[in-house]
Amino acid sequence: MRVLVAEDDSDTAEFIRRGLCEFGHDILLAADGVEALHLLLTEEPDVSVLDRMLPRLDGVSVIRRARAAGMGSPMLLLTALGRIQDRVSGLEAGADDYLVKPFALSELAARVNALARRKPFRQQPTRLEHRDLVIDLLKRQVTRDGLPVTLQPREFRILEELVREEGKVVTRTMLLERVWNYHFDPQTNIVDTHISRLRSKLNEGNKVDLIETIRGVGYRMTANG
Amino acid sequence: MGNWRSSAAYRIAFINFAAYSAGLALLGVIVFAAMHIAFGRQLDATVSDEARSLQDSYARGGDAELAKEIAEREAPSSSTNMLYAVFAPDGRRLYGSLLTSRPKLGLHPIWFRDPQEGPDEARAISIDLSPGERLVVAIDDDWLDDIEGLIVVIFSLAFAGSIVVGFGGALVLGSYLQRRIQSITSSAEAIVRGDIRRRMPVGPRGDEFDQLASTLNRMLDQIEGLLENLRQVSTDIAHDLRTPLARLRNSLERGMIGPGEPEELVADAIGQLDQVLSLFGAILRVAEVESGETKRFFGPVDLTAMLTDLAESFAPAFEDKGRTLLWSIEPDLEVDGDRELLAQAMVNLLENAQRHTPSDAIVRMSATSAGGTVFMQVADDGPGVPKGDLDRVTKRFARLETSRNTPGHGLGLSLVTAVAKLHGGRLDLRQLPQGLSATIQIPAGRVLRAPRNDHSEAGGQDQ
Numbered sequence: 001m002r003v004l005v006a007e008d009d010s011d012t013a014e015f016i017r018r019g020l021c022e023f024g025h026d027i028l029l030a031a032d033g034v035e036a037l038h039l040l041l042t043e044e045p046d047v048s049v050l051d052r053m054l055p056r057l058d059g060v061s062v063i064r065r066a067r068a069a070g071m072g073s074p075m076l077l078l079t080a081l082g083r084i085q086d087r088v089s090g091l092e093a094g095a096d097d098y099l100v101k102p103f104a105l106s107e108l109a110a111r112v113n114a115l116a117r118r119k120p121f122r123q124q125p126t127r128l129e130h131r132d133l134v135i136d137l138l139k140r141q142v143t144r145d146g147l148p149v150t151l152q153p154r155e156f157r158i159l160e161e162l163v164r165e166e167g168k169v170v171t172r173t174m175l176l177e178r179v180w181n182y183h184f185d186p187q188t189n190i191v192d193t194h195i196s197r198l199r200s201k202l203n204e205g206n207k208v209d210l211i212e213t214i215r216g217v218g219y220r221m222t223a224n225g
Numbered sequence: 226m227g228n229w230r231s232s233a234a235y236r237i238a239f240i241n242f243a244a245y246s247a248g249l250a251l252l253g254v255i256v257f258a259a260m261h262i263a264f265g266r267q268l269d270a271t272v273s274d275e276a277r278s279l280q281d282s283y284a285r286g287g288d289a290e291l292a293k294e295i296a297e298r299e300a301p302s303s304s305t306n307m308l309y310a311v312f313a314p315d316g317r318r319l320y321g322s323l324l325t326s327r328p329k330l331g332l333h334p335i336w337f338r339d340p341q342e343g344p345d346e347a348r349a350i351s352i353d354l355s356p357g358e359r360l361v362v363a364i365d366d367d368w369l370d371d372i373e374g375l376i377v378v379i380f381s382l383a384f385a386g387s388i389v390v391g392f393g394g395a396l397v398l399g400s401y402l403q404r405r406i407q408s409i410t411s412s413a414e415a416i417v418r419g420d421i422r423r424r425m426p427v428g429p430r431g432d433e434f435d436q437l438a439s440t441l442n443r444m445l446d447q448i449e450g451l452l453e454n455l456r457q458v459s460t461d462i463a464h465d466l467r468t469p470l471a472r473l474r475n476s477l478e479r480g481m482i483g484p485g486e487p488e489e490l491v492a493d494a495i496g497q498l499d500q501v502l503s504l505f506g507a508i509l510r511v512a513e514v515e516s517g518e519t520k521r522f523f524g525p526v527d528l529t530a531m532l533t534d535l536a537e538s539f540a541p542a543f544e545d546k547g548r549t550l551l552w553s554i555e556p557d558l559e560v561d562g563d564r565e566l567l568a569q570a571m572v573n574l575l576e577n578a579q580r581h582t583p584s585d586a587i588v589r590m591s592a593t594s595a596g597g598t599v600f601m602q603v604a605d606d607g608p609g610v611p612k613g614d615l616d617r618v619t620k621r622f623a624r625l626e627t628s629r630n631t632p633g634h635g636l637g638l639s640l641v642t643a644v645a646k647l648h649g650g651r652l653d654l655r656q657l658p659q660g661l662s663a664t665i666q667i668p669a670g671r672v673l674r675a676p677r678n679d680h681s682e683a684g685g686q687d688q
Contacts, residue, residue, distance in 0.1 A: 084519050084565075102502060104495075154538060180538060183565055184510075185503075186572045188579065193542040216492065 001116050002026045004045035006036035006062065007078070008055050016049065019105040020112065033057025040066045040073075047115050048075040049108070050095075052086050060086075060093045067094035074115035078103075087183065106217040110169045128163045130221050133202070133210060135163055144202055154179055155198040158191075162211065162221050171218035195219060234402030235395075242395035246388055253380050260376065264369050265348070269332050272350045275307055276362040283354045291354070292320045308337065308347065308363045311354070323363055335363060405434045409441070421449055465504055473497035507636040514643040519563055525670055528558035528599060531568055532592050539575050547584040550575070554592045559670040560599055562648045567601075567665075570644040573637040574603040574663045582607030582660075598650070599669050604662035615654050641665065 003025045007013040010031070017027045028045055030036035033054035040048060040062070048066075050059040057065075063075050077090035077098040087098050097111055128135040132145045140156060142149045151159065157179040162170055172191045176182045180190070199211050212222045283291040288311075295309045299322050310321035325337035328351045335349040349363035408426050415423045424445060425438035473494050480490040513519060536552035543550040560567070571590075578588040588605045610618055618638055638652070641663070645652045650667030 084513060084522065088522060100506075152537070180534070181564075182568060184569045184572075186569075187576050188539065188542045188572070190538045190542055193545055194538070197541060216495075 001047065002028060002043070002045045003112060004028045004030060004036065004039055004043070004048040004050075006030040006033065006039075006048070006050045006054055006059065008032060008051065008053070012051075015105070016108065019109060023109045023113070025112070031055075033059065033062045037062050037065055040071055041069060044071075044073065046073060047112050048073065049112065050075060050077055052077055052079045052090065060089050060095075063090065063095050064093040076108075076111060076115060084183075104217070106169070106214075107171050107173065110171045110174065110218060113168045114165055114170070114174065128160065130163045130166055131210065132207075133159075133163070135160060142202075144207065149201055149204075151198065151201060152194075154194055155201065158194055158198055159202075162219060166221050167223050169214050169218050169220045174218065232399065232403055234406060235399035237402065238395040238399035241398070242391045245391055246384075249384060249387055253384060257373070257376065257380070261373065264372075268348045268364050268366060268369070269350070272307065272348060272362045272364050273332070275305075276350045276352050276360060279309070279360055279362065280352060280354060283358075283360070288319075288358075291360075295321050306365060306368075308365065310361045310363075312359045312361065314357050314359075319358065321361070323361060325361070325363075327359060328361055330359070335361070337363065339365070409434070409438060413441075416445065421445075421452070462504070462508065466501060469497045469500040469504075473501075504636075507640065511636055511640050511643050514566060514640065514647055517647060519566065520647060522563050523561055524564075526560050526562050526564045526567060528560055528567070528592060528601070529554055529556055531564055532558075532571065532590070532601065535568060535571055535575070536590055539572075543579060543588065546579065548579060548582065549587045550590065551587065552590040554590075555594060558592055558594055558599055560648065560667055561670045562667065563644075566644045566647065570641045570665060571601060571603070573641050574665075577637055577663070578603050578605040578607070578661075581605075586660075594669050597669050598666050600664050600666055602662055602664040604657060604660060606657075606660040609656050609659075609661040610654070612656065615656065618654065638663075 001024070003020055005013060005016050005020070005027055007016060007029075008031050013029055013031070017029060020027055028039050028043055030039050034056045036048075036050060036054065036059075037057060039045070050062055052059045054062065059077055063077065066075070074096040075094070077086070077095040078101055079086040079090065079098055080101055087100075090098050096115055099108060099111060124137075126136070126138050128137065134143045135156075136142075137160065140153075142151055142156065142159065158175060161175060161178050172189070173185065175191050176185070195211065195213075199209065202211070203209055208222075210222055212220045214220055279291060279294060282294045286293075291311065295311075297303065298305050298307065299309065308321070308323035310323035310325065311319045312327040313319055316327040323337055324340070325335055328335050328349060330351050330353065332348075332350045334346055336344055337347055339345040345365060345367070347363040347365045349361055351359055351361045354360050412423055412425045424442045427438045427442065428435045476490050476494045476497065480487055480494075532552070532554045536550060536554070540550045540552075575588070575590065578586070582588070582605045586605055586607050588603065590601075590603050592599065592601045594600070638654075642652045645665045645667060648667040650665060653664040653666060655662045655664070
C-alpha cells in the first residue's frame, strides 16, 4: 500500500517511514505542504499521514484543498499535544482520523491499516462473522457456536469494532474514541476492564479465546487457526 | 534637578507660574485704568464746582467781582492750583491768566501755554456766564501724571518681585513634583534591575502620589505572587520529571552494561517516557482549558447520558479493585459545554476517589440540578483530606505528603477546577464526616428541555 507521509522534521519522517515500511507499505515523503499536495494529486496514495504544522501550507489546508480537488483517499492528521482545536479543524477539513504527537509507532501503523481498510466497508453490513462468532448488527445480538451471548452495549460495540478490523490490531485509544467517544486517556484502563468481561462472556464454556492481546498496543481478533 | 525641558513636573509648574503672572499683570492694568478714570472724574468735579462758584460770584457782582475772585485765586499765596480765563465772544481774553484760545463749551481737556514749562495739557470746563462772556476753569493734571507714574513704578517693582517669588515657587513645585515622581521611577527601576522585593515609598499624607504608590505596591505584590507561583510550578515540574527521567536513565544504562532482556528494558524505558509525556500532556491540557480557547466548541451536552455512560464504564473497573461505585443521575440534565472536558473532569474525580481510598471503599456519584445549577458530585468514604489542605489540593502539582508515593501527577484537580471555571462554575471540595466530596457546580443549559418530556434518551449515548 502506498502511504504519503508529510512531515517537515526529517528525524520524525524517517522514523515514520521506517516503521511503516516494516508493515509492508510503500512510503512517499513530503517535507512541506505544497509538496504534499502535489504528491497527493499526482501519485494518489492509498493513505496519507499529514502533520498539522507543515511549512508553506499547513496540514489542514492540504486536506481541505485535496478534498476540494476530489481526493477521496483516507487522510490522517498528526497534531501537537494539547491542541483540541487542531483536532476539530482537521476533522472539519475532511481528515478521517487524527493522532496526537508523540505517538507510538504501533498506534500509527494500526490506524493507517484501519484507514486503508475502510473503503470496502462503505456499504454497511448488517451481519459480521468471525470463525464461530456471528454478530447481528440490526438485532444487536451475538451468538457463538450457535449459542447466544448476552453483552452490555459497550461490550457489544467493542466486539463489533474488533470484528470489523478482523486480523488487524485495534489500539486502546482507537477503542476509547470509537466506543466511548473519549479523546483523552483516562488513567483507569476502562478498555482493559471491558475487554476482560467481554472475553469471559465469549469464552464461557472453555471455548478458544478469540481476542488476542497485543501487549502495550491493543487487541486483535485472532487470525483463523 | 534633572532635565528641565523634558520634565512634565517643571512644565506644569511653569505653566502655572505663567498663568499667575499674566493674571497679576491684567489685575495691574485694570486697577491702573480704574484709578485713572476715578482721578479724572475727581478733577472734572473740582473744576465744575469751581466754575459754578465763580458763576455765582459773577451773578452777584458782575465782571468786577469775578475779576477780583480770579485775581485772588491766582495770587501766588493762594492754595488752589487752578487756572482761569474769561473770553469775549470774539476770542479775546478779558481777564484771568490761563493762556489758551477760546475753547468750546463743556468738559474737555485743553492745551495751554505754561509760562514756565511751555505748552501743556489741562482738564478744563467752559461755561457761558452771559451771551458775551465764556469762563474757562482749568486744572493742570501734571501732578496726576506724576502720581500715576509713581504707581506704575511701584507696581512694576511689585510685579517684578512677585515674578521672582513665583519663579522660585515654580522651581520648588517643579522639583517637588519631580522628586515625588522620581521616587516612584527609581523604585520601579530597581525592580526592573531585579530587586523584585522593592516597593514604592508611601508617604504619610495619603495624597494622590501615595495612593498611586500603594496601588502600584498592591499590583507588585500580586505579580510577585504569580511569579512565585510560576517558580513553584516550574520547580514542581522539574521535580516531577526528575524521578521518571532518572529511572529511564537507569534502565538505559542497565541495558548498555548488563545482561537482561533488551526488549523488557526498552519497554520499561518507554513506560518511563510515557509517564513524562503524560505529565506534559496534562500540563498542556490544563493550560489549554485555562486559556478559554476551547469555549468555541461548546454545545448542548446531554449530561444524563454522558454521566450514566461514564458510571457504567467505570463501575467494572472499581469492582475489579474491590471498590463499589454507586450512582444516581437525574434525568434530562443538560448543560451548554464541552462534553469531552466535562467527561474528563468527572473521570479525574472518579480516579481520585479510587486512588485515595482503601480498597473496600464505596464511591457515590450523583448529578442533580437545583435553581439553574447542575451539581455533579463524587463522594467517597475514605480518609478525606486533612483540615487546612482542602484549598491546597486544587493547586497545580499539589500532592499531599501522604500521597507522594501514589501515582498521578497532581494535576487532576487543577484540570477539574479549570473545566468548572470554563463552564462558568466552580469545584467545591468538602470534608464529610466520613470521606470527601467533590462537586462540580455549573450553570444548567439555556436550552433546557421541557420537564418530564422524554426519558428514553438517558443512557443511550453509546449506541
